[in-house]
Amino acid sequence: MKSMMNVFSVLLFFSCLGLISCIDKSKVTPTDDTAYFPLKAGFSSEFDLQRTIYSRSDLPEIRNYTIRQLIADSFKDLQNHWVYKIEYAAGTGQENWKTDSIIPIWRTTDNLLVQENGQTVLRQVYPISEGASWNGNCYNSLGEVKFRFTRVGLPFQSGSQLFPKTITVIRQDDSTLLSRNRYIEIYAEHVGLIRTEKSVLQYCSTPDCRGKGMISSGWKEISVIKNFGKI
Numbered sequence: 047m048k049s050m051m052n053v054f055s056v057l058l059f060f061s062c063l064g065l066i067s068c069i070d071k072s073k074v075t076p077t078d079d080t081a082y083f084p085l086k087a088g089f090s091s092e093f094d095l096q097r098t099i100y101s102r103s104d105l106p107e108i109r110n111y112t113i114r115q116l117i118a119d120s121f122k123d124l125q126n127h128w129v130y131k132i133e134y135a136a137g138t139g140q141e142n143w144k145t146d147s148i149i150p151i152w153r154t155t156d157n158l159l160v161q162e163n164g165q166t167v168l169r170q171v172y173p174i175s176e177g178a179s180w181n182g183n184c185y186n187s188l189g190e191v192k193f194r195f196t197r198v199g200l201p202f203q204s205g206s207q208l209f210p211k212t213i214t215v216i217r218q219d220d221s222t223l224l225s226r227n228r229y230i231e232i233y234a235e236h237v238g239l240i241r242t243e244k245s246v247l248q249y250c251s252t253p254d255c256r257g258k259g260m261i262s263s264g265w266k267e268i269s270v271i272k273n274f275g276k277i
Contacts, residue, residue, distance in 0.1 A: 079170075079172045079173055079174040080153060080158075080172070081235045081236050082170070082174065082212075082213050082233040082234070082235055082238070083158055083169075083170060083233055083238045083239070084236060084237075084238060085117060085120075085128070085130050085151065085153060086117060086276070087117055087118065087119060087120055087130065088116075088117065088276050088277055089116075089117045089238075089274070089275070089276055089277075090114060090115065090116045090117075090273075090274065090275065090276070090277045091114070091115045091116075091237070091238060091239065091240075091271055091273070091274040092112060092113070092114050092115075092271070092272050092273040092274070093112070093113045093114075093115070093242075093269040093270060093271050093272065094110070094111075094112060094269065094270050094272050095110070095111040095112070095113050095267065095268070095269040095270075096108060096109070096110050096111075096267070096268050096269075097109045097110075097111070097265060097266070097267045098265060098266045098267075099264075099265045100247065100261045100262070100263055100264050100265065100266075101262075101263055102250065102261075102262040102263060111136055112136065112137060113134065113135070113136055113269060114133075114134070114135045114136075114137070114143055115132060115133075115134055115239070116132065116133045116134075116135070116277070117130050117131075117132055117151075118130070118131045118132070118133050118148075119131060123152065127152045127153070127154060128152065128153075129150050129151070129152040130150070130151050130152065131148050131149070131150055131151075132148065132149050132150075132151055132160075133145050133147075133148050134146060134147045134148070134149070149161045149162065155172075156171060156172045156173075157170070157171055157172070158170035158171075158172075159185065165183070165186040165187075165188060166185040166186050167182055167183065167185075167186070168180060168181070168182050168183075168184050168185060168193070169182070169193075169215070169231075170215065170233075174195055174198055174213055175195065175198065176195060176196065176197075176198045177194065177195065177196065178194070178195045179192050179193060179194040179195075180192070180193055181193075182217060191217070191218065193215055193216065193217050194215070194216045195213055195214070195215060196213075196214045196215075196216060197212065197213065197214040198213050198214075199211050199212075199213070200212060202232060202234065202240070202241075204240055204241060204270055204271060205270070205272070207271075209234035209235070209237065209240060210235070211234065211235040212232055212233060212234045212235070212240070213232070213233050214230060214231070214232050214233075215230065215231045215232075215233070216229075216230050217229040217230065217231065223249065223251075223256065223257050224248065224249050224251050224256075225247060225248050225249060226245060226246075226247040226249070226264075227245065227246055227247075228243060228244065228245045229243070229244050229245075230242070230243045237271070237274055238274075239271070240270075240271040241268075241269065241270050241271065242267070242268070242269045243266075243267075243268050244266070244267045244268075245264070245265070245266040245267070246264050246265055246266075247261050247263075247264035247265075247266065248261070248262050248263045248264050249261060249262060250262045
């Protein structure tokens, strides 16, 4: 456990070195926007996840999963930030969860950052405002990717659950005659992430179907929250 914490701390130290160049501290404004991703140890969210795989030669293949996101214990990094570990598990609930990954997430005065696939991603910036955009890869060596807030403060209905105040983060939304790449996240106040939509699609490019939106390959993934609360 100590070795894992040390690894996280080292990663966070080098990530935080980039804060000086990416953030103008004179523009920091204290807000309560952190409620859109509350960091509370023991808080759990369960999601129904559906993944659809497309192939031009076969019917779409649909796979269904149940995923749990658990904010586990926390520790302080080298910059004195509280870092929380999020455990992701798949299963059928109760005692059948099997943890398959653990990632660190932490907050500074004006940022929410998380390690995704070994890279630090700037998931949210504060204060939250309609149309505000930022480079989600500001603290890693990957290419610039613009994230953007939209539908700030609006309600969102998910099945039978109504979330009075939400925000949507558009991480990617690119479309051409030959492809469609989309990645959005919806967060609810006092709950956190409630819905994710990802799609990487290639469209038919032959003369008989070009421009008709016929999917030739790719995948689409949608996760929707069904339960949440302290465990």
